Amino acid sequence: MSTGEKVAGSVANYVDERTGAAKWLKKNLTKVFPDHWSFMLGEIALYSFIILLLTGTFLTFWFDPSQREVIYHGSYLPLNGIHMSAAYDSTLHISFDVRGGLLMRQIHHWAALLFMSSIVAHMLRVFFTGAFRKPREFNWIIGIGLLTLGIVEGFLGYSLPDDLLSGTGIRIAEAIIQAIPIVGSYLTFFAFGGPFPGTSFIPRIFTVHVLLLPGIFLALITVHLMLVWYQKHTQYPGPGRTEKNVIGYPLMPVYMAKAGGFFFIVFGISAFLGAVASINPIWLYGPYTPGQISAGSQPDWYMGWLDGLVRMAPPIETHAFHHTISWNILIPGVIVPGIFFTFLALYPFIESWMSNDKREHHLLDRPRNAPNRTALGAFGITFMLVTLANGGNDLIATHFSLSINQITWMSRIGILILPPLAFFVTKRLCLSLQRADRELVLHGKETGRLVRLPHGEFVEVHEPLTDAQAWTLTQHEQLPALELPEVDAHGVLRPGGLRNRFRAKVSRSNAEAIAKPKPDDLKGIEDH
Amino acid sequence: MKRLSRYRRHRFAGPVLLVFALFMIGATFSVASANTRLAARVMSRTAAIDEGRQIFLKGCSSCHGLNAEGGKIAPSLIGVGAAAVDFQVGTGRMPMADMSVQAARKKPAYNPDQVAALAAYVASLAPGPAIPDQQVVYYERDGSTAQGGELFRTNCAMCHNFAGQGGALSRGKYAPSLMKATPTQIYEAMITGPQSMPKFGDKIITPSEKLDIIKWIKAAQNEPSLGGASMGRVGPVTEGLLGWILGLGLLVGIAVWLATKAR
Numbered sequence: 133m134s135t136g137e138k139v140a141g142s143v144a145n146y147v148d149e150r151t152g153a154a155k156w157l158k159k160n161l162t163k164v165f166p167d168h169w170s171f172m173l174g175e176i177a178l179y180s181f182i183i184l185l186l187t188g189t190f191l192t193f194w195f196d197p198s199q200r201e202v203i204y205h206g207s208y209l210p211l212n213g214i215h216m217s218a219a220y221d222s223t224l225h226i227s228f229d230v231r232g233g234l235l236m237r238q239i240h241h242w243a244a245l246l247f248m249s250s251i252v253a254h255m256l257r258v259f260f261t262g263a264f265r266k267p268r269e270f271n272w273i274i275g276i277g278l279l280t281l282g283i284v285e286g287f288l289g290y291s292l293p294d295d296l297l298s299g300t301g302i303r304i305a306e307a308i309i310q311a312i313p314i315v316g317s318y319l320t321f322f323a324f325g326g327p328f329p330g331t332s333f334i335p336r337i338f339t340v341h342v343l344l345l346p347g348i349f350l351a352l353i354t355v356h357l358m359l360v361w362y363q364k365h366t367q368y369p370g371p372g373r374t375e376k377n378v379i380g381y382p383l384m385p386v387y388m389a390k391a392g393g394f395f396f397i398v399f400g401i402s403a404f405l406g407a408v409a410s411i412n413p414i415w416l417y418g419p420y421t422p423g424q425i426s427a428g429s430q431p432d433w434y435m436g437w438l439d440g441l442v443r444m445a446p447p448i449e450t451h452a453f454h455h456t457i458s459w460n461i462l463i464p465g466v467i468v469p470g471i472f473f474t475f476l477a478l479y480p481f482i483e484s485w486m487s488n489d490k491r492e493h494h495l496l497d498r499p500r501n502a503p504n505r506t507a508l509g510a511f512g513i514t515f516m517l518v519t520l521a522n523g524g525n526d527l528i529a530t531h532f533s534l535s536i537n538q539i540t541w542m543s544r545i546g547i548l549i550l551p552p553l554a555f556f557v558t559k560r561l562c563l564s565l566q567r568a569d570r571e572l573v574l575h576g577k578e579t580g581r582l583v584r585l586p587h588g589e590f591v592e593v594h595e596p597l598t599d600a601q602a603w604t605l606t607q608h609e610q611l612p613a614l615e616l617p618e619v620d621a622h623g624v625l626r627p628g629g630l631r632n633r634f635r636a637k638v639s640r641s642n643a644e645a646i647a648k649p650k651p652d653d654l655k656g657i658e659d660h
Numbered sequence: 661m662k663r664l665s666r667y668r669r670h671r672f673a674g675p676v677l678l679v680f681a682l683f684m685i686g687a688t689f690s691v692a693s694a695n696t697r698l699a700a701r702v703m704s705r706t707a708a709i710d711e712g713r714q715i716f717l718k719g720c721s722s723c724h725g726l727n728a729e730g731g732k733i734a735p736s737l738i739g740v741g742a743a744a745v746d747f748q749v750g751t752g753r754m755p756m757a758d759m760s761v762q763a764a765r766k767k768p769a770y771n772p773d774q775v776a777a778l779a780a781y782v783a784s785l786a787p788g789p790a791i792p793d794q795q796v797v798y799y800e801r802d803g804s805t806a807q808g809g810e811l812f813r814t815n816c817a818m819c820h821n822f823a824g825q826g827g828a829l830s831r832g833k834y835a836p837s838l839m840k841a842t843p844t845q846i847y848e849a850m851i852t853g854p855q856s857m858p859k860f861g862d863k864i865i866t867p868s869e870k871l872d873i874i875k876w877i878k879a880a881q882n883e884p885s886l887g888g889a890s891m892g893r894v895g896p897v898t899e900g901l902l903g904w905i906l907g908l909g910l911l912v913g914i915a916v917w918l919a920t921k922a923r
Contacts, residue, residue: 161731169920249907254813296822393880393918394915397914405907407888408889410891411899418817426827426895427821428821428894433897445911529834530827535830
């Protein structure tokens with residue numbers, strides 16, 4: 133043993149005798165994780181969060197979260213002598229007079245976009261593979277919580293510089309809060325400390341942006357990861373992979389190296405984007421004044437779908453008892469997002485209610501083998517894409533020489549027609565793919581080799597799948613639809629007739645599938 | 661005299677004399693011709709109006725009427741002034757390429773002299789705003805960029821976008837990009853209110869404020885791309901697209917690569 137090893141050994145021993153860390157580390161460093169690129173989407177979100185913490189801390193050194201009025205005399209001459217808030221002034225200072233400040237601002241903002249897009253991509257992966265099923269429902273809900281808080285955090289973050297664009301966004305947020313019946317006006321006065329814009333909003337959202345929400349994020353991410361650790365990671369189906377094992381690589385050294393390396397890659401790409409592509413050029417927008425607005429005022433993309441919903445809402449208002457309800461803001465700004473996120477959060481329970489499947493699942497579904505869920509996902513994505521596109525309706529109009537009115541009407545019709553259409557098409561596609569799988573298992577791969585038989589017939593030679601391939605295509609379960617008869621064994625009407633009928637109907641839709649090949653089918657063909 | 665005669669036979673005397681003679685000829689010609697053009701301009705105001713009338717009859721009257729009185733599809737031009745003609749025809753908007761919602765900026769159909777003749781003709785019909793080329797001469801000296809930015813954001817940005825990139829209006833109409841507009845054209849647009857644009861008279865935006873706005877727009881045209889590629893200066897839409905396509909695209913590509921290499 134060399135001296136170095138001796139020293140390291142005795143240090144390790146010293147620590148272990150006092151903490152008992154060796155046993156814990158031995159157990160956990162060898163923990164196995166399955167390997168797939170789609171399992172790294174959540175990692176991107178985690179790493180961009182770390183980048184956000186680092187760059188965000190840098191920005192707080194110079195940012196002055198105050199709406200105190202100052203006169204700008206910094207390096208950016210087109211704004212020289214203009215009255216503005218200290219928040220905007222200090223953001224200009226960070227951008228032009230702090231070394232590396234603009235780069236840090238841009239890395240921070242690009243990392244925020246990556247944070248949100250990787251959360252969405254990660255969520256879609258979890259959704260389409262059924263990874264949210266028991267025992268992971270809580271982790272799914274925590275994920276939805278992180279997504280919604282991420283939207284809020286991003287909105288507050290880009291509102292902090294108090295520029296003309298973000299001020300417009302705050303104004304819209306104020307309108308949405310005001311649209312909440314009865315309490316809306318009180319809530320805005322509470323949030324803004326008086327009438328809009330006031331002088332308290334920027335300092336308040338600063339505290340929420342840099343202290344409260346990051347704290348909640350840290351707590352939720354910790355619980356999120358601890359649950360992954362405790363419940364173990366899901367894995368894609370394949371030979372040797374069961375509900376009781378995890379096939380993959382140990383944390384140490386393979387995953388440590390991969391994850392560590394991937395962190396620097398995420399940091400590198402954020403920094404690359406921050407270095408080459410301008411983001412949120414607040415000096416072009418100018419300082420916020422309620423009397424000014426720019427054409428093409430859009431929010432960041434994760435708010436863009438909300439903006440798109442508001443933009444497509446028809447002008448409906450009701451006046452009753454000296455009270456106005458702006459349905460054109462209330463529905464797209466509060467009700468629809470509320471329904472959407474509630475449904476998203478509750479989906480694991482809805483699915484288990486539809487199938488009555490209360491068992492644990494650690495093997496992932498191939499999306500085609502859950503046609504109803506995959507189609508629902510396509511419904512959601514289409515819904516989001518229509519709203520997102522309408523959020524940029526003015527840019528689509530100018531860049532493609534279209535009429536903004538036509539785009540708005542297309543969105544109003546599209547939001548009703550396209551998601552159900554996507555549901556239908558996706559479900560049919562999934563069933564077709566199931567049929568193709570069945571065909572493949574029963575008849576093997578087409579080789580393209582034509583053979584002429586002695587009596588003149590041409591046949592194409594099919595090559596049978598390997599056992600492993602056949603296993604992967606047939607391992608999934610196909611649960612039957614729920615049987616919920618209206619009368620019980622004695623011919624007496626069961627309670628909850630309407631509810632049962634509805635549940636039986638959605639259960640049938642959920643269980644729709646092409647029967648996977650059974651061993652008998654294959655045997656029948658071979659005998660044939 | 662003696663000194664001059666001493667150099668008379670110098671070997672450079674010939675070439676120097678030749679250059680001097682050529683310069684004199686050129687200078688005389690340019691002075692003479694400038695004089696004639698000035699004279700011609702003064703004398704032939706009526707001739708220009710006449711020429712403009714001829715161009716008008718050929719290129720404009722089918723919509724605007726034989727006496728510019730307007731018709732079902734085009735407004736009357738009596739009283740719109742030379743500024744409106746110089747703006748509309750000088751930016752190629754008129755004659756219109758087609759009867760769509762709005763006349764687009766394109767390569768002008770007439771050369772500057774013809775535009776001037778048309779402007780003179782329309783100006784002769786009734787008094788209207790003149791071409792403001794004398795007003796804008798000193799925009800660079802007298803204007804204030806920062807002040808112009810404030811005025812622009814208050815009066816112009818709601819249609820033309822915060823950086824003058826243009827924006828959508830209702831039913832396919834649009835506020836055009838200002839990236840190609842000349843100082844005179846900007847001034848003309850403000851005083852004549854072309855197409856969907858309102859008129860900004862001198863009581864709403866004073867002539868000196870107009871120079872501020874022109875100076876700011878010229879600065880916006882030459883605004884360097886601080887912080888990297890500007891991506892059209894249209895706000896967060898292009899940023900989001902780049903984040904998803906390039907940012908997340910690259911990361912997913914690398915994730916696929918990382919997961920493949922391990923096998």
